[in-house]
Amino acid sequence: MPPILRLDIEKYHGESDVKAAYIEGLDSYAIKIASGFFNNPKLGIPSSNGLMILLDSQTGVIKSVLLDKGYLTDVRTAIAGAIAAKYLSNYDSTKAGIIGAGIQAKLQLEALTLVRKINTAYIWSRDSIKTNKFVEEINNLNVNLEVCSSAEEVLRKSEIVVTTTPSKSPLIKSDWLKKGLHITAMGSDAEQKNELDPLIIKQCDLYIPDSLSQTTILGELHHALEKNIVSSDNTYDELGNVILDSNLGRKSKDDITICDLTGTGVQDTAIARYTFNLALKKKLGIKV
Secondary structure, eight states: OOOOEEEEEGGGTEEEEEEEEOOTTOSEEEEEEEEEETTHHHHTSOSEEEEEEEEETTTOOEEEEEOOTTHHHHHHHHHHHHHHHHHHSOTTOOEEEEEOOSHHHHHHHHHHTTTSOOOEEEEEOSOHHHHHHHHHHTTTSSOEEEEOSSHHHHHHHOSEEEEOOOOSSOSBOGGGOOTTOEEEEOSOOSTTOOOBOTHHHHHSSEEEESOHHHHTTTSHHHHHHHTTSSOTTOOOOOHHHHHHOGGGSOOSTTOOEEEEOOOOHHHHHHHHHHHHHHHHHTTOSOOO
């Protein structure tokens, strides 16, 4: 899996990323272009966009172009968040906190309800208009929604917290941590992004990245390393390892666990292949 290629368009608060991965034994692989332009909601259009290209593993011939406008990236990211909660949060957690109010916040909460019996969700974002819209759009879930006045209030009330913002300064402070809390941080997918106080990486009982090679340069871990809060000699198991061996996960109900998601090309290949095969089965798409 090669490093992420990213182009920042700072003038318009935007970025475009290219991710790819070949999985040994599969007959196809994906290359994905995804953009995030975070001023777009003010223009009445989604912040995310993109497409995926599926290629033959043996010949490199294009098998499909999936013009999903970023939808598949949004879905696979939400699935990753749900998987993190499934394997790292306390199984009896019922109270979720969502930091942010965009499309990813909505999908993360929806996905979370598939793996935990969430009955109450606490919401906070820096944009009250987006927060109100979020509450309106999510009312189809059988979940009580409470808008909070601060990120700290969300942390105090929740058992699972998901951060979904492109923030460049920490939104969650280390002294807000409490026993049994699980945090999935999925917004820090670029060097300048940072949702968690770097001290949290040192103070938590268990830190799990999706890709250690990525989180050392892009994720929340990157900031803790940069400030010499944790040592570069430290070793961390990745989420995939925890899925394969539950002994690597949460050790007790009181553990504070952190999952640092930067997004991987493996996820893109998996969802692109699934979508392509489903389209063939349903005879969808245009053959060219």
